[in-house]
Amino acid sequence: MSVADKEKWDQKYIDKPRLLTPRAASEVLVRYAFKGEGSRALDLACGAGRNALYLAERHYVVDAVDVAAIALEALKEDALQRGVAESVDAVLQDLDAFTPKPELYDVIVMSNFLDRGLIERCKAGLKKEGLFIVETYMVDETNEKKDSALSNLLQSEELKEIFKDGFLVLEYKEFENEPHEIYRMKKQSIVVKKL
Ligand SMILES: C[S@@+](CC[C@H](N)C(=O)[O-])C[C@H]1O[C@@H](n2cnc3c(N)ncnc32)[C@H](O)[C@@H]1O
Numbered sequence: 001m002s003v004a005d006k007e008k009w010d011q012k013y014i015d016k017p018r019l020l021t022p023r024a025a026s027e028v029l030v031r032y033a034f035k036g037e038g039s040r041a042l043d044l045a046c047g048a049g050r051n052a053l054y055l056a057e058r059h060y061v062v063d064a065v066d067v068a069a070i071a072l073e074a075l076k077e078d079a080l081q082r083g084v085a086e087s088v089d090a091v092l093q094d095l096d097a098f099t100p101k102p103e104l105y106d107v108i109v110m111s112n113f114l115d116r117g118l119i120e121r122c123k124a125g126l127k128k129e130g131l132f133i134v135e136t137y138m139v140d141e142t143n144e145k146k147d148s149a150l151s152n153l154l155q156s157e158e159l160k161e162i163f164k165d166g167f168l169v170l171e172y173k174e175f176e177n178e179p180h181e182i183y184r185m186k187k188q189s190i191v192v193k194k195l
Helices: 003-015 027-032 050-057 069-081 116-123 158-162
Strands: 040-044 061-066 088-092 105-111 126-137 167-176 186-194
Touching: 003 069, 027 050, 027 126, 027 167, 027 186, 040 050, 040 116, 050 061, 050 069, 050 088, 050 105, 061 069, 069 088, 105 116, 116 126, 158 167, 158 186
Parallel strands: 040 061, 040 105, 061 088, 105 126
Antiparallel strands: 126 186, 167 186
């Protein structure tokens, strides 16, 4: 990621401070990852940490990675308020240069963000029987946001293709995004278990 891209994300959080306020965790994550009991989770491009904080409250030990310092500060503040600061490590890092240690995590989540190469690099970071959960925007002619780069949008059924080898698909969905989001967009989610 270029310095300009990093500055763009920091600026976005300054311009839209409501993105820093506590928000509900991803619905698919809530349904599949609810009992951590000390197991390890990784939240990729965590932003202000709605998913990381949810996981910490469900007793996961969480690494939450993002390149936006402002978002990570909000996450840390919220973690303190919610009494889970000990369980979340907020890591300021460019995910372009991130590869997890092998077989470290029980759950990996990537939501509202897409980096296909990163998904490939993270597959090895998941333990056997661990869950990989991805939920993000996809191509659709009804999408209200028209200027998204095509490379940032999934094609129909693409997540199934990405996880076709070495994973069991537990759930796959294409759906309208949540009402609280700024633009109406089509999304795609998948939950897979590593074989
Ligand atoms: C739309 S937000 C999603 C936040 C969170 N996952 C959620 O679902 O609410 C996208 C996040 O990706 C982060 N991001 C974008 N490119 C990144 C990169 N190369 N490395 C780390 N974080 C990145 C941004 O800083 C931003 O916080």
